[in-house]
Amino acid sequence: MESLQKYNKTYHFNNAKALVDKGDTQSLRYACLELRFLIEAHVYERLLREIDELPKSVINTWQPSKAVRLHGKFDKYADMDMHLLLTCPSGESMDIHYNNIKYSELNKTYNTLGSYLHLPMPEKVNSYTISKTKIIELLDKLEKLTVGNLIIYKIDYKTFCCKACGKNIIYTDHYVETNDSIVCQNDNCGCEYAIINEGGRSEFSLDYKGLSCHICTKQIAVPYSKIEDGYKFKCDYCSTEFSFELIIRSDNPKP
Ligand SMILES: [Zn+2]
Ligand SMILES: [Zn+2]
Numbered sequence: 451m452e453s454l455q456k457y458n459k460t461y462h463f464n465n466a467k468a469l470v471d472k473g474d475t476q477s478l479r480y481a482c483l484e485l486r487f488l489i490e491a492h493v494y495e496r497l498l499r500e501i502d503e504l505p506k507s508v509i510n511t512w513q514p515s516k517a518v519r520l521h522g523k524f525d526k527y528a529d530m531d532m533h534l535l536l537t538c539p540s541g542e543s544m545d546i547h548y549n550n551i552k553y554s555e556l557n558k559t560y561n562t563l564g565s566y567l568h569l570p571m572p573e574k575v576n577s578y579t580i581s582k583t584k585i586i587e588l589l590d591k592l593e594k595l596t597v598g599n600l601i602i603y604k605i606d607y608k609t610f611c612c613k614a615c616g617k618n619i620i621y622t623d624h625y626v627e628t629n630d631s632i633v634c635q636n637d638n639c640g641c642e643y644a645i646i647n648e649g650g651r652s653e654f655s656l657d658y659k660g661l662s663c664h665i666c667t668k669q670i671a672v673p674y675s676k677i678e679d680g681y682k683f684k685c686d687y688c689s690t691e692f693s694f695e696l697i698i699r700s701d702n703p704k705p
Contacts, residue, residue, distance in 0.1 A: 457492075466482075469484065478582060485589065490514050494517075514556070519553050524607070529556070533545070549594040614641040627647070632654065643655060643674060656675070657671035657674065658671070664690075681694045
């Protein structure tokens with residue numbers, strides 16, 4: 451359990467609170483650092499509990515905001531509040547909470563805190579202050595993370611074998627329902643598979659099959675990893691030649 455003690459949210463929260471109470475610029479800056487540690491402890495404590503199941507790409511991501519975003523791709527409950535009510539036959543009950551902050555919000559807070567961890571630029575050095583009110587606001591927002599117990603709603607992690615490197619690729623139902631492709635999590639491989647959901651089953655294909663030949667109308671399979679500007683390929687049936695051309699369009703209408 452020693453490793454869990456390394457992630458002590460209350461310790462960092464209390465440090466931050468004491469520094470905010472001091473209130474000078476330097477203390478407020480260090481309070482921001484402690485609050486970033488609090489966020490890191492919150493994220494890493496959760497990942498540590500599933501370290502053997504989660505893809506390494508999630509575990510080895512040092513930025514908590516990115517780790518949570520990746521984790522959320524596999525586990526839709528990753529950044530949700532949890533609530534567990536245990537009731538005895540006698541009627542006594544126990545209510546347990548696990549407080550979370552949505553990853554988009556957590557990310558924003560982490561970056562805001564990070565913006566205070568720099569010295570002011572020369573242009574602003576004479577007028578630079580850190581707003582105590584702002585830091586108190588962030589402290590109050592993060593306090594909920596120190597209350598409650600870690601609750602994990604266990605989801606099923608599944609695997610399939612990568613054709614390129616032979617290592618297992620981890621996925622979940624949530625991932626295949628919400629993504630078009632998955633990348634092999636072996637750092638030395640990185641092969642990208644198209645996800646094809648058909649009749650309640652998911653298939654992983656190294657070929658993208660969303661194209662059809664405009665001459666013979668047959669489907670054309672292109673290796674997913676080759677979809678890039680300039681890649682040339684032929685229709686297997688009528689030998690018509692094609693190439694990809696990257697076109698950038700703006701989503702905004704002309705002013
Ligand atoms: Zn692979
Ligand atoms: Zn053709």
